[in-house]
Amino acid sequence: MTVTSSMPSAQIQRPNGTKPKPYIIGVVGGTNSGKSSVCKKIITELNTLGAMSVVSISQDSFYRDLEPDDLELAHKSEYNFDHPKSIDDAAIYELLIDLCEGRPGKIPIYDFKTHRSTGEFEPVQPAEVILLEGIMLFYYRKIREICDMKLFIDCDADTRLARRVRRDTAERGRTIDSIIKQYTSFVKPSYDEFCAPTKKYADVIVPRGVENEVAINLIICHIQDILKQSGEMFETQNGAACTNGDADQKRPH
Ligand SMILES: Nc1ncnc2c1ncn2[C@@H]1O[C@H](COP(=O)(O)OP(=O)(O)O)[C@@H](O)[C@H]1O
Numbered sequence: 001m002t003v004t005s006s007m008p009s010a011q012i013q014r015p016n017g018t019k020p021k022p023y024i025i026g027v028v029g030g031t032n033s034g035k036s037s038v039c040k041k042i043i044t045e046l047n048t049l050g051a052m053s054v055v056s057i058s059q060d061s062f063y064r065d066l067e068p069d070d071l072e073l074a075h076k077s078e079y080n081f082d083h084p085k086s087i088d089d090a091a092i093y094e095l096l097i098d099l100c101e102g103r104p105g106k107i108p109i110y111d112f113k114t115h116r117s118t119g120e121f122e123p124v125q126p127a128e129v130i131l132l133e134g135i136m137l138f139y140y141r142k143i144r145e146i147c148d149m150k151l152f153i154d155c156d157a158d159t160r161l162a163r164r165v166r167r168d169t170a171e172r173g174r175t176i177d178s179i180i181k182q183y184t185s186f187v188k189p190s191y192d193e194f195c196a197p198t199k200k201y202a203d204v205i206v207p208r209g210v211e212n213e214v215a216i217n218l219i220i221c222h223i224q225d226i227l228k229q230s231g232e233m234f235e236t237q238n239g240a241a242c243t244n245g246d247a248d249q250k251r252p253h
């Protein structure tokens with residue numbers, strides 16, 4: 001794990017001024033690096049520790065709808081879904097602002113088999129912690145700056161491609177030929193151009209993803225500590241979830 005310096009994020013208060021904004025954790029890494037798995041693990045750990053509301057949002061829900069010509073290209077694996085323009089970053093930012101200001105939001109449901117949004121939405125309620133994951137989130141300045149903690153999941157390209165072949169054949173209706181064509185034409189070059197360079201914005205670089213228990217425990221302790229400092233209620237069920245003595249001293253009695 002590499003820990004780098006962090007810039008303070010934008011401070012947004014709810015209208016009544018009493019509640020601090022949710023703690024937003026951005027989780028970035030290449031395709032199949034383990035972003036979703038790390039988010040699931042963080043949610044499980046936070047839920048185990050006590051009463052804390054956590055929501056998870058994926059950049060994948062915000063692919064833009066394509067014009068017919070581009071849709072045709074997508075079905076031939078000739079469309080670049082790994083370019084920043086393919087994502088509706090403004091919609092992600094607006095959703096974050098709504099949640100920060102205490103308003104519920106809705107997340108579009110995307111279909112990777114048809115390359116289209118289904119037109120359906122999943123509701124999302126304001127929460128104390130927001131996990132936001134996706135390959136290009138730190139590329140977008142406003143999204144990057146609203147994140148309180150930025151994680152980059154580091155995973156070598158061979159492992160990511162092997163996982164992608166398995167996932168996209170099993171879950172996204174793709175053939176091996178189409179996966180390799182898309183990967184070599186767009187996924188890999190775009191990772192090098194738009195995702196890998198944003199590693200420099202990360203506060204924590206996590207190798208081995210979800211297997212990295214030390215990194216995940218440190219991240220959990222940090223979240224716990226920050227929420228206590230900001231006056232949020234965080235009562236652990238076991239009373240000693242974080243081994244950081246300083247954090248224990250700050251816990252309200
Ligand atoms: N550390 C790991 N070891 C083995 N398999 C993993 C590991 N992390 C993730 N996976 C598997 O790889 C696939 C992609 O993981 P996922 O977390 O969905 O990646 P991402 O969200 O970055 O695309 C999933 O099938 C997941 O179970």
Ligand SMILES: Nc1ccn([C@@H]2O[C@H](COP(=O)(O)O)[C@@H](O)[C@H]2O)c(=O)n1
Pocket residue numbers: 030031032060063074081082111112114115116134135187
């Ligand atoms: N219609 C689409 C939209 C996106 N992709 C690919 O998804 C990848 C990002 O998702 P991860 O869960 O792997 O981070 C990205 O690399 C796009 O190429 C797609 O194949 N089809």
